[in-house]
Amino acid sequence: MKRRKTGPSGVVEAPLDPGTQSRARESGLASVQDGRLRTYEPGDNTRRFLDLLGSRVSRPLAVSLTACVHCGLCAESCHYFLARPDDPTMTPVWKADQIRKIFKRHLDWTGRVAPWWVKAGSPRDDEDLNRLKNIVFGTCSACRRCTYNCPMGVDTGLLVRFTRGLLTELGIVPEGVFNVSRDQWETGNQMAVSEQDYLETLEWMRDDVRTELGDDSVEIPVDREGCDILYTINPREIKFDPRSIAQAAKIFHLAGASWTMPKWGWDQTNFGLFSGDDKLGAFVARNVYEAAERLRAKRIVISECGHGYRSTRWEGYTWAGFDQKLPTESVVVTLRRYIEEGRIAVDPSRNPDAVTFHDSCNIARSGDLVEEPRDVLRGVCADFREMYPNRCENFCCTGGGGLLSMAEYRPLRLEVAKIKADQLRATGAKLVCTMCHNCIDGLNDVIKHYKLPMRVVQVLELVSNALVLPGIKAK
Amino acid sequence: MPTIEVEGITVEVNEEGFLAHPEEWTEETAKLLAKAEEGLDELTAEHWAVVKFIRGYYLEKNLAPMVRKMCQATGFPLMKIYDLFPSGPAKGACKVAGLPKPDGCV
Numbered sequence: 001m002k003r004r005k006t007g008p009s010g011v012v013e014a015p016l017d018p019g020t021q022s023r024a025r026e027s028g029l030a031s032v033q034d035g036r037l038r039t040y041e042p043g044d045n046t047r048r049f050l051d052l053l054g055s056r057v058s059r060p061l062a063v064s065l066t067a068c069v070h071c072g073l074c075a076e077s078c079h080y081f082l083a084r085p086d087d088p089t090m091t092p093v094w095k096a097d098q099i100r101k102i103f104k105r106h107l108d109w110t111g112r113v114a115p116w117w118v119k120a121g122s123p124r125d126d127e128d129l130n131r132l133k134n135i136v137f138g139t140c141s142a143c144r145r146c147t148y149n150c151p152m153g154v155d156t157g158l159l160v161r162f163t164r165g166l167l168t169e170l171g172i173v174p175e176g177v178f179n180v181s182r183d184q185w186e187t188g189n190q191m192a193v194s195e196q197d198y199l200e201t202l203e204w205m206r207d208d209v210r211t212e213l214g215d216d217s218v219e220i221p222v223d224r225e226g227c228d229i230l231y232t233i234n235p236r237e238i239k240f241d242p243r244s245i246a247q248a249a250k251i252f253h254l255a256g257a258s259w260t261m262p263k264w265g266w267d268q269t270n271f272g273l274f275s276g277d278d279k280l281g282a283f284v285a286r287n288v289y290e291a292a293e294r295l296r297a298k299r300i301v302i303s304e305c306g307h308g309y310r311s312t313r314w315e316g317y318t319w320a321g322f323d324q325k326l327p328t329e330s331v332v333v334t335l336r337r338y339i340e341e342g343r344i345a346v347d348p349s350r351n352p353d354a355v356t357f358h359d360s361c362n363i364a365r366s367g368d369l370v371e372e373p374r375d376v377l378r379g380v381c382a383d384f385r386e387m388y389p390n391r392c393e394n395f396c397c398t399g400g401g402g403l404l405s406m407a408e409y410r411p412l413r414l415e416v417a418k419i420k421a422d423q424l425r426a427t428g429a430k431l432v433c434t435m436c437h438n439c440i441d442g443l444n445d446v447i448k449h450y451k452l453p454m455r456v457v458q459v460l461e462l463v464s465n466a467l468v469l470p471g472i473k474a475k
Numbered sequence: 476m477p478t479i480e481v482e483g484i485t486v487e488v489n490e491e492g493f494l495a496h497p498e499e500w501t502e503e504t505a506k507l508l509a510k511a512e513e514g515l516d517e518l519t520a521e522h523w524a525v526v527k528f529i530r531g532y533y534l535e536k537n538l539a540p541m542v543r544k545m546c547q548a549t550g551f552p553l554m555k556i557y558d559l560f561p562s563g564p565a566k567g568a569c570k571v572a573g574l575p576k577p578d579g580c581v
Binding site: 176179180183190191192193197200201204208234235236238239240241242243269305404405407408409410411437438441444448 | 489490491493538539541542543546552553554562563564565566576577578579580581
């Protein structure tokens with residue numbers, strides 16, 4: 001085999017910046033004081049790292065740590081490597097090997113017998129741990145495309161999240177991840193939205209829908225007991241983009257749905273998934289589950305959000321040790337049901353532009369929701385076309401895994417987004433639809449950077465456009 | 476740190492195009508950011524109404540205002556904010572007003 005020329009490494013050398021961490025400590029935040037939110041302390045961090053590693057390696061992790069045969073198939077599935085083919089540090093296997101070598105050195109017999117043979121190694125100091133941080137946070141969007149394509153079943157996505165979790169425990173995390181985790185611990189939502197601001201925005205959107213429909217019976221009920229649907233959202237919808245709340249409210253109203261939003265436990269997003277902190281994951285997910293229990297809702301519906309869907313629908317029940325008693329679904333599944341049952345009428349000619357669909361990693365590959373959005377889009381768009389590859393083989397928007405909140409890794413993220421840009425461009429579509437708030441910003445960044453003539457939309461927006469309102473004739 | 480330069484003036488921004496030193500913001504900087512990041516050649520009175528409100532709110536509370544507050548203060552409907560700033564309230568309006576990048580999924 002011809003050996004590839006090795007280029008410079010794309011790993012960003014971002015220093016550890018505990019600035020906001022020390023401010024969090026000084027201001028006496030409850031989550032820092034009682035140890036839920038870890039901050040960086042100089043000291044014997046490598047020892048603590050190894051202890052944590054030893055205590056946390058589970059059987060599925062051990063399989064992923066030992067089963068890799070270094071075949072290289074993962075490389076061909078990773079957009080980082082496809083965009084930087086001369087850089088071996090961009091391959092999933094190299095990234096996973098950085099934790100694998102520590103595992104081999106300290107926990108696996110092969111590393112004790114023949115460390116040189118299995119390339120076993122140890123982190124020497126905090127600098128090494130910081131470099132590990134830059135690898136697992138900065139060179140991987142945790143999209144799990146490599147996992148999906150691994151013939152040995154190695155879950156590199158799991159290894160990356162596991163390693164992030166060890167570093168989070170030591171406060172060796174990017175500032176953006178720390179800040180969002182802080183807000184979720186402290187306020188129960190990732191953008192520190194106050195209850196008053198939350199309620200006011202809901203009222204505002206309710207009034208907008210009332211005006212739009214000319215119908216004063218439209219409501220956005222809060223904390224109403226015994227409803228069919230408990231609707232939970234991404235705080236971004238409250239803080240910066242409440243259009244999707246109005247669209248959902250309009251559709252629920254027209255479908256005659258019995259629904260409510262909770263006063264507490266409304267944030268379905270979960271930075272525990274990105275930081276690898278299962279305790280945070282449990283706290284945030286439990287808030288949602290307990291809200292549904294408290295209000296005796298029959299179903300939890302999650303607005304369009306990729307990692308929120310995966311966290312609340314799948315992972316959260318395990319993190320929180322919570323028995324799943326209620327069906328938990330994405331709003332896109334709800335929309336499909338309404339269209340199928342004829343509870344809302346839609347006219348695809350209202351969305352005449354060519355639309356393509358971007359499968360979010362956490363929804364398709366990690367969430368098993370693949371055909372449902374397509375069923376909806378075929379019903380509400382005149383020209384729906386696939387992008388290739390698609391479904392579980394789709395490429396990440398490049399902003400996944402929490403990368404949107406880590407500015408230091410953005411130049412690399414946009415460089416490797418070339419793969420996504422080519423894929424988007426080839427569809428010739430004017431609109432790219434995605435059911436994830438994170439993907440909206442990820443795709444917007446790609447579109448802006450590569451100057452693509454496209455706009456990002458969500459399923460709710462397209463369905464809302466296509467609604468045939470009772471008593472109003474189509475244009 | 477990357478910089479942006481328009482008509483001979485240079486300012487330092489972070490990797491996302493947000494001002495590196497939010498305290499250094501001036502109206503000139505706003506025009507610069509609007510052109511470089513939002514493609515706006517000119518800031519109208521309506522742009523300024525939004526930008527000045529955001530700036531004042533940030534200086535007072537060290538926090539980006541919610542879009543609700545922007546609309547309340549200016550009297551603009553929600554869609555108007557998107558018309559004025561193509562990248563939206565967070566990555567558009569807050570950026571021009573010289574705020575640091577808001578935390579979270581934005």
